[in-house]
Amino acid sequence: MSEEYTLIFLKPSAIRRGLVGRILARFEDKGLEIVSLKTIFMSRDMAMDFYSVHRGKPFFDELINTVGDKKIVAAILKGRSAISVVRSLIGATDPVKAAPGTVRGDFGLDITDNLIHASDSKESFVREAAILFPDFKA
Ligand code: CMP
Numbered sequence: 656m657s658e659e660y661t662l663i664f665l666k667p668s669a670i671r672r673g674l675v676g677r678i679l680a681r682f683e684d685k686g687l688e689i690v691s692l693k694t695i696f697m698s699r700d701m702a703m704d705f706y707s708v709h710r711g712k713p714f715f716d717e718l719i720n721t722v723g724d725k726k727i728v729a730a731i732l733k734g735r736s737a738i739s740v741v742r743s744l745i746g747a748t749d750p751v752k753a754a755p756g757t758v759r760g761d762f763g764l765d766i767t768d769n770l771i772h773a774s775d776s777k778e779s780f781v782r783e784a785a786i787l788f789p790d791f792k793a
Contacts, residue, residue, distance in 0.1 A: 660690065660793060662783045663745075663773045669762075670694075672793065675728050678758055678771065681744055682702040687734040691788055701725035705786050717767045723783040729787045741773045 663682075665675055683689065697705075702723035709715050732741060746757025750769050753760035763770045774780040784791050 658733060659737045659777070659779060660710055660731055660784075661741050661774045662729065662731055662732050662780050662787065663741060663771060664695075664697075664727045664729040664787065666722055666768060667727060667769055668721075668765075668768050669770045670728060672727055672762075674762060674770070676734060679730070680761075682730075682732055682741065684758055685734075685744060687732040687737060687739065687740070689730055690733045691731040691791060693730075694728050694729070695787060697704045697722055697725060701786065705783065714767055721768050729782065731788060731791060738774055738776065742775065745771050746775050 661681060664789075665678060669675060679764070683786065699719060702719050706715070706718055706722075709718060734740065744757060746753030746759040748759075748765035748769060749766045750759040751766070753763070755761060758771055759769050774783055
């Protein structure tokens with residue numbers, strides 16, 4: 656597969672715990688390019704829009720409380736098969752099940768506060784980038 660873009664954001668706990676540099680280094684070590692990087696204040700409204708597909712699920716309120724009204728670090732990464740490569744580097748959604756060597760497998764335990772989000776498809780990337788990087792042009 657050819658070069659593609661993906662979006663990640665580091666959740667507030669990753670910033671609080673001083674893990675930003677170590678986590679971003681993993682993507683650079685793999686050979687992905689950081690095309691855009693910024694700290695954003697994620698309002699509750701922005702968080703609810705970003706996670707609108709999860710509205711109504713039992714963990715939705717906890718998810719919004721975890722990321723809403725807090726600072727996040729968001730990035731757009733580029734590379735060959737970037738979407739699937741980044742999903743494997745971050746590991747399973749539940750850090751208890753995430754393999755050692757992945758971001759969630761190495762740094763987390765909590766399923767909602769699981770340190771990092773990454774786009775799961777090209778369609779998700781386009782939707783998520785429009786929210787966090789409205790000026791982004793491929
Ligand atoms: P993320 O990759 O950001 O995408 C959706 C988020 O919802 C997920 O990471 C977790 O933070 C949260 N989440 C998903 N499933 C559950 C669950 N079963 N219980 C609690 N939180 C969840």
